[in-house]
Amino acid sequence: MRIASGGVQHETNTFATTPTTLADFVRDSECGPDLAGFEVIVDRYRGTGCIHGGYIAGAEALGVELLPLLSARAQPAGVVQQQTFDTMLGWFLERLQAALPVDGVLLDLHGAMVSESHEDAEGAFIAAVRQLVGPDLPIVVTLDLHANISPQMADTADVIIGFDTYPHVDMHERGREAIELLARMIRGQVSPVQAYRQLPLLTMPPMQCTLREPMQSLIDRLHQLEAEPGVLTATVAMGFPFADIRDAGVSVLVTADGDEAFAHDKADELAGWLWDLRDDLTPKLTSIEDVMQFIDQHPDDGLAIVADGSDNPGGGAPCDGTVALRAMIDAKFQGGVVGVLYDPETAAQAHLAGVGQTIRVRLGGKTDDQHGAPVEAEAYIRSLCDGAFVHRGPMLRGVVDHLGPTATLVVGGVEVVVSSHRRQCLDVEMLRIAGIEPSHRRLLVVKSAVHFRADFGPLAAHIFDADTPGVHRPDFSMFNYQGLRRPVYPLQDHAAWPVPILDRQGNR
Numbered sequence: 001m002r003i004a005s006g007g008v009q010h011e012t013n014t015f016a017t018t019p020t021t022l023a024d025f026v027r028d029s030e031c032g033p034d035l036a037g038f039e040v041i042v043d044r045y046r047g048t049g050c051i052h053g054g055y056i057a058g059a060e061a062l063g064v065e066l067l068p069l070l071s072a073r074a075q076p077a078g079v080v081q082q083q084t085f086d087t088m089l090g091w092f093l094e095r096l097q098a099a100l101p102v103d104g105v106l107l108d109l110h111g112a113m114v115s116e117s118h119e120d121a122e123g124a125f126i127a128a129v130r131q132l133v134g135p136d137l138p139i140v141v142t143l144d145l146h147a148n149i150s151p152q153m154a155d156t157a158d159v160i161i162g163f164d165t166y167p168h169v170d171m172h173e174r175g176r177e178a179i180e181l182l183a184r185m186i187r188g189q190v191s192p193v194q195a196y197r198q199l200p201l202l203t204m205p206p207m208q209c210t211l212r213e214p215m216q217s218l219i220d221r222l223h224q225l226e227a228e229p230g231v232l233t234a235t236v237a238m239g240f241p242f243a244d245i246r247d248a249g250v251s252v253l254v255t256a257d258g259d260e261a262f263a264h265d266k267a268d269e270l271a272g273w274l275w276d277l278r279d280d281l282t283p284k285l286t287s288i289e290d291v292m293q294f295i296d297q298h299p300d301d302g303l304a305i306v307a308d309g310s311d312n313p314g315g316g317a318p319c320d321g322t323v324a325l326r327a328m329i330d331a332k333f334q335g336g337v338v339g340v341l342y343d344p345e346t347a348a349q350a351h352l353a354g355v356g357q358t359i360r361v362r363l364g365g366k367t368d369d370q371h372g373a374p375v376e377a378e379a380y381i382r383s384l385c386d387g388a389f390v391h392r393g394p395m396l397r398g399v400v401d402h403l404g405p406t407a408t409l410v411v412g413g414v415e416v417v418v419s420s421h422r423r424q425c426l427d428v429e430m431l432r433i434a435g436i437e438p439s440h441r442r443l444l445v446v447k448s449a450v451h452f453r454a455d456f457g458p459l460a461a462h463i464f465d466a467d468t469p470g471v472h473r474p475d476f477s478m479f480n481y482q483g484l485r486r487p488v489y490p491l492q493d494h495a496a497w498p499v500p501i502l503d504r505q506g507n508r
């Protein structure tokens with residue numbers, strides 16, 4: 001049995017101002033200038049906690065020949081340039097054409113990519129693959145929990161399997177589930193029928209977290225549903241709200257073995273559970289000033305973590321926002337850390353000056369005017385490193401990544417880890433390589449909305465969602481949606497569920 005695999009991963013924040021280019025994919029994919037396939041992908045991802053890690057482990061266990069053709073990803077940012085999307089899709093199709101005949105295709109996609117011409121970029125990607133392989137070859141797609149699943153995606157893929165966790169700690173498991181299900185389809189052991197429901201509902205990252213209620217209990221119910229006889233797999237996609245496109249938001253899928261009516265009944269049931277939670281999915285934000293006051297009032301509690309989700313590069317924000325840092329400096333707060341702040345210019349300046357020197361910096365706030373002004377101050381250079389690290393926490397375990405030349409600066413009473421690559425602070429290793437053991441600090445501000453909870457959560461006595469500005473701020477009043485379908489809750493109060501069922505063309 002021969003299975004081809006591959007895809008392009010991008011979560012596109014259409015409110016972010018920096019476009020995403022081929023150079024971004026080449027840098028972040030670390031698979032060479034043409035994003036090479038086969039052994040390059042196997043070497044990079046074998047044994048790791050990501051989707052291709054799961055595909056590879058599953059293929060080895062099943063004795064299947066896996067042909068990994070492309071594994072492209074770039075840090076979330078603004079819209080993907082059309083030529084970049086077309087080039088990567090072209091590479092995948094060329095390699096797939098050369099690999100034919102295959103028995104099935106696995107697509108490792110995100111589900112919230114927007115290119116200049118395709119607001120549903122994954123829909124376009126799957127459709128192009130479908131066109132090449134024909135209507136009968138099975139295609140199984142893995143998607144992120146933040147996928148904005150469109151009718152076109154649901155219609156052109158035989159099965160879509162989404163992550164069940166946020167922080168995304170089940171990527172390996174979902175990749176493995178996908179290849180195992182595809183192998184059963186190829187052997188004719190199952191006949192999947194997939195039912196899709198798009199809810200008129202938009203939700204924000206902090207409350208999409210599956211380590212918190214109400215999502216924790218919902219995912220437990222999802223797993224009970226998946227264990228029912230006749231259900232092959234089920235998915236809750238919470239959607240990515242920082243995309244002003246028609247299909248942004250929550251959707252669910254239930255795939256049954258052969259029984260279409262049963263799949264539809266179960267999808268309605270699952271959608272109803274989510275709809276009933278809609279008023280419990282609103283985040284509560286706390287100002288940095290209030291957090292500092294709380295820490296002063298609870299001096300013996302241990303580490304407090306502030307999720308500066310508004311500036312989360314994992315959702316396309318610049319990662320150089322200074323609002324929290326400025327507040328800590330102004331309050332003369334001692335024992336605080338900001339990690340990781342993206343500012344290649346300042347990192348280079350520090351590397352030039354050397355450890356132990358004090359330099360005049362213009363730190364952060366350089367990408368746009370929505371995340372605070374640069375902080376102009378004297379900075380002491382505490383440590384320097386090359387930024388290479390291996391994820392050791394529960395998410396992406398084993399995957400090698402690079403912050404680029406990195407400097408730990410002390411500004412006022414605050415330590416700031418300054419990187420040259422834009423990265424979400426989701427693994428404690430990213431601070432440890434910079435000489436910081438967070439459990440020994442009072443306050444840690446992370447440029448992350450939720451993912452940090454997997455590895456940092458056990459170290460924290462308290463976690464707050466920051467009330468800071470930015471293109472990833474979990475607050476619907478900040479965004480002027482033009483392209484989003486209507487009505488959608490909570491933007492329009494009269495949004496109702498159930499809405500009429502979509503036909504196979506996505507029409508009502």
Ligand SMILES: [Zn+2]
Nearest residue numbers: 144145146168
């Ligand atoms: Zn995600």
